[in-house]
Amino acid sequence: MNSRNLILVLVGIAALIAAPLGQGNYVIYVLCSWLIFSIAAMGLNLTLGYAGQVSLAQAAFMGIGAYTTALLTMAGVHWIFAAPAAMVLCFVIGLVLGYPALRVQHHFLAFVTLAFSTLTFLVLRNEEWLTGGSLGLVGIMRPKFLGFDTMPQLHFYYFTLAVFVLVALLFWGLVHSPWGRAFKALRENPIRANSLGVDIRRMTLLAFAIGSALGGLAGALAAPLVQFIDPPAFSLMHSLKILLMVVVGGSGYFFGPILGAGLVIVMPEFLRFTEGYYLMIYAAMVLVLMIVCPTGLIGLGRKFASQFKGRSVRGDLKEGAKL
Numbered sequence: 001m002n003s004r005n006l007i008l009v010l011v012g013i014a015a016l017i018a019a020p021l022g023q024g025n026y027v028i029y030v031l032c033s034w035l036i037f038s039i040a041a042m043g044l045n046l047t048l049g050y051a052g053q054v055s056l057a058q059a060a061f062m063g064i065g066a067y068t069t070a071l072l073t074m075a076g077v078h079w080i081f082a083a084p085a086a087m088v089l090c091f092v093i094g095l096v097l098g099y100p101a102l103r104v105q106h107h108f109l110a111f112v113t114l115a116f117s118t119l120t121f122l123v124l125r126n127e128e129w130l131t132g133g134s135l136g137l138v139g140i141m142r143p144k145f146l147g148f149d150t151m152p153q154l155h156f157y158y159f160t161l162a163v164f165v166l167v168a169l170l171f172w173g174l175v176h177s178p179w180g181r182a183f184k185a186l187r188e189n190p191i192r193a194n195s196l197g198v199d200i201r202r203m204t205l206l207a208f209a210i211g212s213a214l215g216g217l218a219g220a221l222a223a224p225l226v227q228f229i230d231p232p233a234f235s236l237m238h239s240l241k242i243l244l245m246v247v248v249g250g251s252g253y254f255f256g257p258i259l260g261a262g263l264v265i266v267m268p269e270f271l272r273f274t275e276g277y278y279l280m281i282y283a284a285m286v287l288v289l290m291i292v293c294p295t296g297l298i299g300l301g302r303k304f305a306s307q308f309k310g311r312s313v314r315g316d317l318k319e320g321a322k323l
Contacts, residue, residue, distance in 0.1 A: 013165065016031075016035075016161055017158075017161070019031055020154055020157050025153045027269075028153045028154060028157050029153065029225070030265065030266060030269055031157060031266075032153075032156065032157050032160050032221075032225050033222075033225070033265050034261055034262055034265045034266055035157075035160045035161060035163075035164040035221075036160060036164075036218050036221045036222050036225065037218065037241075037242065037245060037261045037264070037265055038164060038245075038257055038258045038261040038262075039163075039164060039167050039214055039217055039218040039221070040058055040059075040061075040062055040214065040215050040218035040219075040242050041058075041242050041245040041246050041249070041257030041258070041260060041261050042167065042168070042171050042214055042257050042258075043058060043061075043210070043211035043212065043213070043214025043215045043218070044058045044211055044215070044242050044243065044245075044246050044257070045211075045246050045251065045252070045253075045256060045257045046171070046174075046175070046183065046207055046210055046211045046214070047207050047208055047211035047212075048243075048246055048251055049187075049246060049250075049251035049252035049253070049256065049257075050175060050180065050183040050184055050187060050207065050252060051183045051186050051187055051203065051204065051207030051208075052186060052187030052188075053098075053101050053109060053204060053207055053208065054107070054109050054110040054113070055109075055110070055113045055208070055211065056110050056113045056114045056117055056236065056239045056240070056243065057097065057113040057114075057116045057117045057120070057212075057239060058211070058212075058215045058239050058242045058243070059117065059215075059234045059235065059236070059237075059238035059239035059241075059242060060116060060117040060120035060121070060215075060234060060239065061090045061093070061094065061212045061213075061215030061216050061219065062215050062216070062218050062219035062222060062234050062238070063120055063121075063124055063219060063229075063231070063233070063234025064086070064089060064090055064093065064120065064216060064219065065083075065086040065087065065089075065090055065215060065216030065217060065218065065219025065220045065223075066086075066219035066220065066222050066223040066229045066233075066234065067124065067131055067137070067219075067223075067229065068082070068085060068086035068089055068216070068219075068220075069082045069083055069085075069086045069219065069220040069223050069224075070137045070140045070223045070229055071130070071137070072085060072086075073140060073141060073143070073223075073224070074137070074139065074140065074141075078143060079143035079220070079224065080143065080145070082220065083217060083220035083221075086216045086217070086219065086220045087213040087214075087216045087217050087220070088213075089216065090212045090213050090215060090216030091209045091210070091212060091213040091216070092209075093212060094208045094209040094210075094211065094212025094213065095205055095208065095209040095212075097112075097113065097116055097208055097212070098204055098205040098206075098207070098208030098209060099205070100112045101204050101205075101208060102201055102204060102205075114236065117235075117236050117239055118236065120234070121231055121234065121235055121236070124231040124234065125231040131231070132230075133231075134230065134231065135230070136228060136229050136230030136231070137223075137228065137229050137230075138227070138228050139227065139228075140223050140224055140226075140227045140228065140229070141224065141227070142156055142224040142227070143159075143224065145159075150224070156224070156225065160221055160225070163217070163221060167214065167217065168258075171214075171254070172254060174210075175254060179203070179206070182198045182203050183203060183207055184252075185198055186198065186200060186203050186204065186207070187252070219234070241264060244260070244264055244286070245257055245260035245261045245263075245264050246260055247260070247290075247296060248260040248263055248264065248286060248289060248290070248296050248297065249261070249263070249296050249297050249298065250295055250296030250297055250298030250299050251295075251296065253296070253298040253299075255298060256296055256297070256298045259296075259297045259298065260296065260297065263286070263297070267282060267285075268282050
C-alpha cells in the first residue's frame with residue numbers, strides 16, 4: 001500500500017470513528033448494518049470478484065452464523081468463542097458447497113447456491129425445536145469484554161468497527177498474497193492458471209470456504225445487533241442484496257464491497273426526504289450506474305481519474321510545444 005492510499009485509509013477510519021458521535025440510535029444502527037454487510041460483501045467479493053465463482057448463498061451463511069452464535073451465547077458461551085465456532089461451521093459448509101463449483105460454472109453454479117439458500121431458509125423456518133421457526137430467537141445478549149459493555153448502541157458500533165477494521169486488514173493481506181494472485185488467475189483463465197501450477201481444485205474450494213466464513217462472521221455480528229433473528233432476515237432477497245453491493249461497488253476491487261454496501265444500506269436513508277419516491281430514485285441511480293459503468297463505483301472513479309490524467313498530460317504537451 002503506497003503512502004497516498006495509506007493516508008486515505010487513515011482518513012476513512014477517522015471518519016468512521018467520528019460518524020456516530022451526536023447521532024441517534026437509528027443512525028448508529030444503520031452505520032452498524034453498513035459495516036456488517038461490508039464484511040459479508042467482502043466474503044462474496046472473494047468468491048465472485050477474485051475467484052470468479054457465482055454464489056447466491058451469502059445471506060444463508062449469514063443466517064447460519066447468526067443462529068449458531070445466538071444459540072451458543074444464549075446457552076452461556078461468550079461471543080468471543082461463539083463467533084469463531086460459527087465461522088468454522090460456515091467454512092466447513094462452504095468447503096462442501098464448493099465441490100459443485102469444480103464441475104459446474106457461471107449460471108449453473110448460481111442454481112446450486114440458490115438451491116442451498118432455499119434449503120437453509122426452509123431448515124431455519126421448519127426446525128422449530130432448534131431455531132424457533134417463524135417466531136425466531138429473541139433475547140440475544142450483546143457481549144462484554146473486560147468491563148466494556150457493548151449493550152449501548154454507540155459501544156456496539158465501535159465494537160463492530162474494530163471487527164470490521166481487523167477483517168479488512170486480513171482481507172487486504174490475503175488478496176495481496178500469493179493466494180490472492182492465484183484467486184485472480186483462477187478468475188481470468190483457469191486453464192492458464194493450471195498450466196502455471198495453480199491448484200484449481202484447492203483454490204476454488206478455499207474461495208468458497210473463506211467467503212462463507214466471512215458471511216458467518218457477519219451473521220455473528222448481526223444477531224447481537226438486533227438481538228432478534230428470524231428466517232426472513234436471511235432469505236434469497238438478502239443474498240441478492242449482497243450481490244448488488246459487490247457489483248455496484250466494483251467486483252474484484254478491495255474497496256468495492258465497502259462502497260457498494262454504503263450505497264445499498266446508507267443511500268436510501270439519505271433519500272427518505274423524498275417520502276414515497278426514495279426507492280424509485282435509488283433504483284434509477286443504481287440502473288444508471290450499471291449502464292454507464294458496469295465495473296461499479298471503483299471502475300467509474302478510475303474512469304474519471306484516467307480521463308483527468310489524460311487531459312493533464314495533453315495540457316503539459318501543449319505547454320511544452322508552445323515553449
